[in-house]
Amino acid sequence: MSDNRTGLQGPAPDERPHPDGRRNAQGIRIDPEAESEHEPRRAVFSAIVEDEPGVLSRVAGLAARRQFNIESLTVGPTTVEDHSRITMVVEEPEPGIDQIEKQLAKLKPVISVGELDDDAVRAELVLLKVRGEDPDKVHAITEMYDGRTLDAGPETITVQLSGDERKIDDAVDAFRRFGIIEIARTGQTALAHGSKKTVPGEEPGTSGEPTKPNTNTQ
Amino acid sequence: MSERTAATTDPDEPEAADDSTETPTEVTTGSTSVVRALENAGVETAFGVQGGAIMPIYDALYHSDIRHVTMAHEQGAAHAADAYGVVRGDPGVCLATSGPGATNLVTGIADANMDSDAVLALTGQVPSDMVGSDAFQETDTTGVTAPITKHNYFASSPDTVGDTVGEAFALAAEGRPGPTLVDLPKDVSLNETDREPGPAQPPETCRARTDPADSQVEAAARAIERAEKPLLLFGGGVVKADATEVARQFATEHRIPVVTTMPGIGAMPEDDELCLSWAGMHGTGYANMAITHTDCLIAVGTRFDDRLTGGIDTFAPEAEVVHIDIDPAEISKNVHADYPVVGDAGRAIERVDAELDEGPDAREWVEQCLTWKDEYPMDYAAPDNEPLKPQFVVEALDEATPDETIVTSGVGQHQMWAAQYWTFTEPRRWVSSHGLGTMGYGLPAAIGARVAADDDETVVCVDGDASFLMTIQELSVAVRENLDITVAILNNEYIGMVRQWQDAFFEGRRMAAGYEWCPQFDKLAEAFGARGWTVDSYEEVPDAIEEALAYDGPSVIDFHVDPAENVYPMVSSGGANGKFALSEDQL
Numbered sequence: 001m002s003d004n005r006t007g008l009q010g011p012a013p014d015e016r017p018h019p020d021g022r023r024n025a026q027g028i029r030i031d032p033e034a035e036s037e038h039e040p041r042r043a044v045f046s047a048i049v050e051d052e053p054g055v056l057s058r059v060a061g062l063a064a065r066r067q068f069n070i071e072s073l074t075v076g077p078t079t080v081e082d083h084s085r086i087t088m089v090v091e092e093p094e095p096g097i098d099q100i101e102k103q104l105a106k107l108k109p110v111i112s113v114g115e116l117d118d119d120a121v122r123a124e125l126v127l128l129k130v131r132g133e134d135p136d137k138v139h140a141i142t143e144m145y146d147g148r149t150l151d152a153g154p155e156t157i158t159v160q161l162s163g164d165e166r167k168i169d170d171a172v173d174a175f176r177r178f179g180i181i182e183i184a185r186t187g188q189t190a191l192a193h194g195s196k197k198t199v200p201g202e203e204p205g206t207s208g209e210p211t212k213p214n215t216n217t218q
Numbered sequence: 219m220s221e222r223t224a225a226t227t228d229p230d231e232p233e234a235a236d237d238s239t240e241t242p243t244e245v246t247t248g249s250t251s252v253v254r255a256l257e258n259a260g261v262e263t264a265f266g267v268q269g270g271a272i273m274p275i276y277d278a279l280y281h282s283d284i285r286h287v288t289m290a291h292e293q294g295a296a297h298a299a300d301a302y303g304v305v306r307g308d309p310g311v312c313l314a315t316s317g318p319g320a321t322n323l324v325t326g327i328a329d330a331n332m333d334s335d336a337v338l339a340l341t342g343q344v345p346s347d348m349v350g351s352d353a354f355q356e357t358d359t360t361g362v363t364a365p366i367t368k369h370n371y372f373a374s375s376p377d378t379v380g381d382t383v384g385e386a387f388a389l390a391a392e393g394r395p396g397p398t399l400v401d402l403p404k405d406v407s408l409n410e411t412d413r414e415p416g417p418a419q420p421p422e423t424c425r426a427r428t429d430p431a432d433s434q435v436e437a438a439a440r441a442i443e444r445a446e447k448p449l450l451l452f453g454g455g456v457v458k459a460d461a462t463e464v465a466r467q468f469a470t471e472h473r474i475p476v477v478t479t480m481p482g483i484g485a486m487p488e489d490d491e492l493c494l495s496w497a498g499m500h501g502t503g504y505a506n507m508a509i510t511h512t513d514c515l516i517a518v519g520t521r522f523d524d525r526l527t528g529g530i531d532t533f534a535p536e537a538e539v540v541h542i543d544i545d546p547a548e549i550s551k552n553v554h555a556d557y558p559v560v561g562d563a564g565r566a567i568e569r570v571d572a573e574l575d576e577g578p579d580a581r582e583w584v585e586q587c588l589t590w591k592d593e594y595p596m597d598y599a600a601p602d603n604e605p606l607k608p609q610f611v612v613e614a615l616d617e618a619t620p621d622e623t624i625v626t627s628g629v630g631q632h633q634m635w636a637a638q639y640w641t642f643t644e645p646r647r648w649v650s651s652h653g654l655g656t657m658g659y660g661l662p663a664a665i666g667a668r669v670a671a672d673d674d675e676t677v678v679c680v681d682g683d684a685s686f687l688m689t690i691q692e693l694s695v696a697v698r699e700n701l702d703i704t705v706a707i708l709n710n711e712y713i714g715m716v717r718q719w720q721d722a723f724f725e726g727r728r729m730a731a732g733y734e735w736c737p738q739f740d741k742l743a744e745a746f747g748a749r750g751w752t753v754d755s756y757e758e759v760p761d762a763i764e765e766a767l768a769y770d771g772p773s774v775i776d777f778h779v780d781p782a783e784n785v786y787p788m789v790s791s792g793g794a795n796g797k798f799a800l801s802e803d804q805l
Contacts, residue, residue, distance in 0.1 A: 005597055005598060005599055005600045006597060006599060007597055007598055007599030008503075008594070008595075008596075008598070008786055008787060008800040008801065009593075009594065009595060009597065009800075010503055010594040010595075010800060011593070012804055013796075013797040013798065013799060014797075016507070016796060016797070017511075018510065018794070018796050019510065019511060019536045019796075020535075021535035021536040022531045022532055022535045023530050023531050023532075023533060023535060023553070023554070024531070025531075026550075026554065027522070027530050027533070027550070027552050027553035027554045028554040029535070029536075029537075029554065029556075050423070053372070054360065054364075054372075057364070061364055065365050095550050095551075095554070098550065099547065099550075099551055102547035102549075103547050105546070105547075106368075106424075106545070106547055107369075108369035108389070108421050108423055108424050109423070110423060111423055
């Protein structure tokens, strides 16, 4: 088969013109004058979901397979039958945070999802079991953090504290001196500040009117 | 052949099935409700394999007008359903039993998921009260398939199972298409109900936005107007949205050059002056030059796969990106969209077109693109002293077949040559495994495509030796159904793409790459009851192709091609598209 075929032709890679521009790891065109990469930040998402079997595993599985870094995840019923609220705290760089919200919105059981503003009301609950050798001091610290003693004995004292993450962190530090035997933290749950709506979907009858961010993207 | 068919014909087959008048299935049980839901959704064909837990569904299909094509392996059923859907534009349907039946579907479902192909999978499951007991042939099918489906369902009641199947079917096609699955415990299928399923509708929480927002359309139009080097990038979404005509018109009217992705092949006729064919790792040099130098990339229905973009840092590095997509989650996932437009591809293009005050003035840019076409022509050397070149076989097949021939492929070198050297002019004619890269896709896909296509259409499967071997058992299905399919194996006795990479990146250590142990495919084809040919030289090519195409049934041509031939151009993994290598020494 002798042909006039010559094979691939053309200037070699180094002989071709190539533009100077480039993109960062998030696919954003970099302005060479002001190069910027996004730092990870924390975001709190609230989602109203259909309370069907496996919904938590779908949300957790999505985060795991797309390598979203979940700091905490809480779930509980709402005032609407068959609707639950999931609160998820994640830490990601900017486009990743958008991506989490959009991927969550695609899940069929997710009725609505949104990121909470910085002024959102947040709280978590912690149970701390410490050594019971010094009950008076344990009690004083518990009072200081508006906590409650749930269980006290000669060996151990278990207290309950709640509040925002920083308060809990401080309290845990304060209790370290007694020797923390066990700790259980729920992770953050949150609602939007004031009359602002956290995400739509909690009122009865709203299940038929999804308001996911399908409609506007950015 | 005919004796075997006779021997396997069910003597109890009701004759009414042939000249039926589309009587809908009467709902008496969960399984009849499932079949009725499929009928309501307009399903004409399903591909599958029998098994214990799915038997009630098959029993309900016995009296249905739905054609069932029994496949040799469930993976084949999923691929056939996938390809059927690609060619037809409706979701394909596949069935499998619980446990191994379901897990065998997994590759095909994952394939459909990566390529956004609408497929409904129905799987049998052990009875509800045995779920969780590690019963015989039990697998957590919804658990296994959750990451690779748009959504999956575990049917809980015979009363609602029909609605669930209808919803799953509709969801597969809604918005960005993809696979869905309904797991059917045997008791749900067997138990009685007289509740007829309602019309197939996608769930409320998954309705896609089709009409884009005004603000997005306006911003995109302004960006296109001021572009000096605009480039359209048509992805598979253009084909899936049936937006080809609108997309072509937009390109032609405004004289904007077009590159496609691999799934987007056929969105623009490849013989059109403005079409630069497909970009990416093994795309044309001119497509990769254009995508590197454009200042405004108008991407439609693409997810910016890494095989397209190469290294993100050097992808379209000076372009403002207009990204039209129906899936908001694709916007700025891999490449930042300066101007996102969320909506149906056709509708979005129409809206942007209507919003343009004047098209971009890109005459110089078009000239530049045409220059690149001349500068980097797609060609291969074919010296006398070297064996038959695979690219020649692809060209010969393209020439010998009608314009709108459907081409399926496996995955690897042969797939790249088929995509490079076949000139596609219409959508839904190139049926391949892109995102998942599933070797063995070609033959079952050809079966699905053949069943979907009109009788007068031609279906060719360009396959590799290693790919063909992975799903070769489906040849028995093509024989049994007497499907007119021509399989062209570009046999280089290697898992060729691996061999190419070993030579380029692993100093030629060809570990586990040699396939010289492959069987004689022509004889194997004959043993299956198909026709077979072996071709070793250029001289034999035309006759073998002619005879194989003329044969009304499955035929296999084993082309012994040059084992040393490599696929070029090539953008190395993570490299810059504009730095594509023309040969190994340029990598």
